[in-house]
Amino acid sequence: MHMTRTSLLRRGLPGLLAALALAAVPSAASADVLNLGLSGCPAQTIEHPFARWGDNANYVLVPGGTFEGSLSGWKLSGGAKVVAGSEPFAAHGAGEKYALSLPSGSSATTPQVCVGVLDPTMRYFAANDGGLLSLMSVSILYYPPGGGVLTLPLGVNVGGKAWAPSLPTLITANLLGVLSDGKATVAFRFTPIGLGAKWRIDDVYVDPYAAR
Numbered sequence: 001m002h003m004t005r006t007s008l009l010r011r012g013l014p015g016l017l018a019a020l021a022l023a024a025v026p027s028a029a030s031a032d033v034l035n036l037g038l039s040g041c042p043a044q045t046i047e048h049p050f051a052r053w054g055d056n057a058n059y060v061l062v063p064g065g066t067f068e069g070s071l072s073g074w075k076l077s078g079g080a081k082v083v084a085g086s087e088p089f090a091a092h093g094a095g096e097k098y099a100l101s102l103p104s105g106s107s108a109t110t111p112q113v114c115v116g117v118l119d120p121t122m123r124y125f126a127a128n129d130g131g132l133l134s135l136m137s138v139s140i141l142y143y144p145p146g147g148g149v150l151t152l153p154l155g156v157n158v159g160g161k162a163w164a165p166s167l168p169t170l171i172t173a174n175l176l177g178v179l180s181d182g183k184a185t186v187a188f189r190f191t192p193i194g195l196g197a198k199w200r201i202d203d204v205y206v207d208p209y210a211a212r
Contacts, residue, residue, distance in 0.1 A: 041114035041183050049091035049205055050123060050165055057207050059123065062188070063111045065204035067098045073111025080106040087125040087163045087202040099202040104130070107191040108201070112143060115206060116183050121168040124204040128159035133194040135159075136201075138169060143185040151189070159199070171206070 044060040064071045067082050080103070086096040100108055128134050136157040142150040154169050171186070192199050 041116050047092065047205070049203060052089070053165055055123075055165075055168070057121075059205035059207050061092065062113055062122075062204040062206060065110070065124075066092050066096055067100050067202060068096050075109040076100075076106070077108075078106030079103045080108045083200065085200070087127075089125070089163070091125065091165075092203050099127075099200045101129075102136075102190060102192050102199045102201065104192055104197045107189055109141065109189040110187045110204060112185050112187050113206060114183055115171060115186050121170055121207045122154075122188060122205060123168055123207070124166050125163055125202045126157055126159050126166055127163045127200045128157075128161055128198075129200060130192070130194070130198040131196040134192065134197040134199070135194045136197075136199050137191045137193045139189045139191070140171060141187040141189060143187075154188075156193070163200075163202075168207070 046058045047061065048056060049059055050057070064074050066086075068086075071082070079101075081101055082098050083101040084097060086099055090096065102108060122138075126136060128136070136159060138154045138157065140152050140154050142152065144150065154171070155167075157166055159166075188204070190199075190201055
């Protein structure tokens with residue numbers, strides 16, 4: 001069943017917060033207004049990497065999320081490494097050549113990024129190089145203003161061997177952002193799980209606002 005971005009938001013947030021957020025943001029509002037206003041985050045470069053799959057939402061690339069250059073801020077462990085072979089759709093642009101390989105026992109954590117109370121989802125491209133029991137666990141790390149870190153599960157990707165976009169993954173830190181002047185600092189962690197788990201990921205994005 002097709003679900004709109006608004007319906008995803010309403011499932012992820014209590015009704016009252018969703019109503020307040022959607023009422024506060026005009027449907028024709030500009031990206032700058034949303035990024036600098038209700039989202040609480042600085043202006044960011046907007047892309048539409050998933051349009052060919054019917055997702056015309058605006059997305060922002062996570063720093064280093066194409067794996068083409070510097071991975072400053074990324075934390076790789078257990079054999080995670082950049083390999084040749086980008087996702088074939090040129091979602092971020094033509095001419096890219098690399099992806100991130102995640103073998104069994106590895107993990108990759110993105111740099112910290114700013115998300116606003118209206119940030120509903122994150123998406124990425126993935127290819128499952130393992131067997132039938134190979135899964136990809138995705139978690140969010142929330143960094144409260146007072147220090148420390150809270151890790152929450154976002155979901156599991158079952159994927160196939162061919163490159164494909166992930167399903168939109170709800171960012172559960174939306175509610176936490178309400179407590180931090182409308183924004184939150186988060187990171188995302190990718191961890192292969194299951195027997196013989198082995199994955200590649202590429203082009204990691206966050207949707208900067210949800211009103212559609």
